[in-house]
Amino acid sequence: MPHLDIVAYMPQYAWALIILSLLFSLIVLEILPRLQQQLALRAHAESKKEEASAAASWESAAPVVIFKSMFSN
Template identity: 90%
Template sequence: MPHLDIVAYMPQYAWALIILSLLFSLIVLEILPRLQQQLALRAHAELTKEEAAPAAETESAAPVVIFKSMFS
């Protein structure tokens, strides 16, 4: 069975580890900080919007509250 040969298996394993570690680094160092920044900006904008008009459109704020409760 050639797919169990250690000579052919180790390079595939090494490349998989290299590619997955690069992908993980890209996600952790680039994508997640941008998402965190966007969520913080959105939350800040939502708070300033609520302070400006506290009684206006309480129905449209309900999905945002549900979304925030999912991540806290």
């Protein structure tokens, strides 16, 4: 199993640090904003869907209430 060589320790450390920094930057600057945008769009669409279903159920129940009130006198 290879070990860190004393002579090659600093370049290996520097390359590992550079690669991990680039990976972190890619995730934070590219992937997470897109993911956050998609989650926000999904939440907005679900709230609109719930509002529409609530309005549709109220509209479908409204004629029944009016019909019952016409003949309850």
